[in-house]
Amino acid sequence: MSFSATSDIKVIRAEINQVLAEFIKRENKYLAKIGPELDPVGIALEKFLLDSGKRLRPLFAYVGLIGASAQLNKELVSAIASLELIHVCALVHDDVMDASDTRRGAPSIHKSFEKMHVDNNLVGSSAQFGVASAILIGDLALIWSAQMLHNSGISSQDLIRALPIYDEMRVELMAGQYLDVYEQSLGTQSIERSLKVARYKSGKYTIERPLHFGGALAGASSELMHAYSNYGLPLGEAFQLRDDLLGVFGDPSETGKPAGDDLREGKRTALLAVAQERANSVQSAELKKQIGDPNLTPSMISDLQQIITDTGATSHIEMMIEELTSTSLTALKHDGISPDGKQLLTELAILATNRKI
Numbered sequence: 001m002s003f004s005a006t007s008d009i010k011v012i013r014a015e016i017n018q019v020l021a022e023f024i025k026r027e028n029k030y031l032a033k034i035g036p037e038l039d040p041v042g043i044a045l046e047k048f049l050l051d052s053g054k055r056l057r058p059l060f061a062y063v064g065l066i067g068a069s070a071q072l073n074k075e076l077v078s079a080i081a082s083l084e085l086i087h088v089c090a091l092v093h094d095d096v097m098d099a100s101d102t103r104r105g106a107p108s109i110h111k112s113f114e115k116m117h118v119d120n121n122l123v124g125s126s127a128q129f130g131v132a133s134a135i136l137i138g139d140l141a142l143i144w145s146a147q148m149l150h151n152s153g154i155s156s157q158d159l160i161r162a163l164p165i166y167d168e169m170r171v172e173l174m175a176g177q178y179l180d181v182y183e184q185s186l187g188t189q190s191i192e193r194s195l196k197v198a199r200y201k202s203g204k205y206t207i208e209r210p211l212h213f214g215g216a217l218a219g220a221s222s223e224l225m226h227a228y229s230n231y232g233l234p235l236g237e238a239f240q241l242r243d244d245l246l247g248v249f250g251d252p253s254e255t256g257k258p259a260g261d262d263l264r265e266g267k268r269t270a271l272l273a274v275a276q277e278r279a280n281s282v283q284s285a286e287l288k289k290q291i292g293d294p295n296l297t298p299s300m301i302s303d304l305q306q307i308i309t310d311t312g313a314t315s316h317i318e319m320m321i322e323e324l325t326s327t328s329l330t331a332l333k334h335d336g337i338s339p340d341g342k343q344l345l346t347e348l349a350i351l352a353t354n355r356k357i
Contacts, residue, residue: 016058019078023148052104057083057210064214067341075153085145092138096131098265104256110134161216169209176200183268194270203236230331238324238353241317244269260301266292275313283307325353
C-alpha cells in the first residue's frame, strides 16, 4: 500500500490499520522471546487492537496533517497511528474501573483473563488476577504507544514538535479519567461538572489534541492550531454527549455494551444531570433510587429510559449536540485550513456525532 494524502476515510483507516498490524505483530515477537507465558497477553492486545475500532484519534491527527498541507508518508502515518494505543490503554483501564463485563460485544480484558485463571486452575483469586492482568496490559498499550511514535521514523525535528502535545494529551486523559471516578463518588449531579469530565475524559483527547498532534508534526502555525481548538473542543463535547446517549439508549448490537450500561454503573453524565434537574419529585426519587444499581433488570432499565425521556433531558442533549456541532463547523471558515482538510473535518464532524463512522 502506498501512503499519500487522500480524502477517502476508508483508505486512511486502511493505512492506519496496516501500520498498527505491522507494529503489534513485531512487538508480539519480542514478547514471545521473553517466554510463552506472555502469549495470552500478546494475543489479547492484538485482537483488541485489530479486530475493531473506529480509529478516530489517528483519523483526526491525519486530518491535522492534511489541514496543514503536509506531505504524507508511511513514517507520519505510523506516528499518528500510535495514538490508537493510548485509546486502547484508556478502554482497558476504563472497563476495570467501571467493572464492565463486555467491550465491543466480547468479554472485556479483565474478564477474559479471569476466565483464563479459572480454565487453567490457577491458584488465588481469579477476579484479582483478571484485574491485575488488565491493568498491566493497559500499561503495556500506553508504553507501546510511545514506542511506536519514537520508532516511527519521523525526523527528530518532527518528534520534538509533537512530543509536548503527545504528553499533554496523556495527562489530560488521565486527569479526565480521575474526574470521572471522582464525580461518581460525589453522589450528586452537576451539569457543569459533567461537561468538564466530558471535555477532559473524551473530547480533548479524541479530537482537539489529535488535531494538534498532526498539526505539530506538520509545523502548523499558532493560528491554525487555534482554529483546530475552535473546531475540536465543541465537537469533542458533542462526541461525548452522543456517547452519553448511547450509554443509556444505545443498541447493544451496535455499542457492544449491554443496554443501559451507564445506568447500572451510575455514570454521572450530563444526560443524567439534566434529567435530575428537570425531574419532578417522583421522577427524581426513582432516578436516585435506581441509578447505580448493578442488578437493574431490562424492565427497570426501560422504566428509567422513559423517565429520562419524559423529563426532556434526551431532547435537550440532542439540541446541545446540534449546537456544539454547528459551532465546531463555523471554525472551518479559517483560511489556513487546506480545502481537503476542510472537507474531511466536515465529514468527520457529522460522522462522529452521529456515530456512523
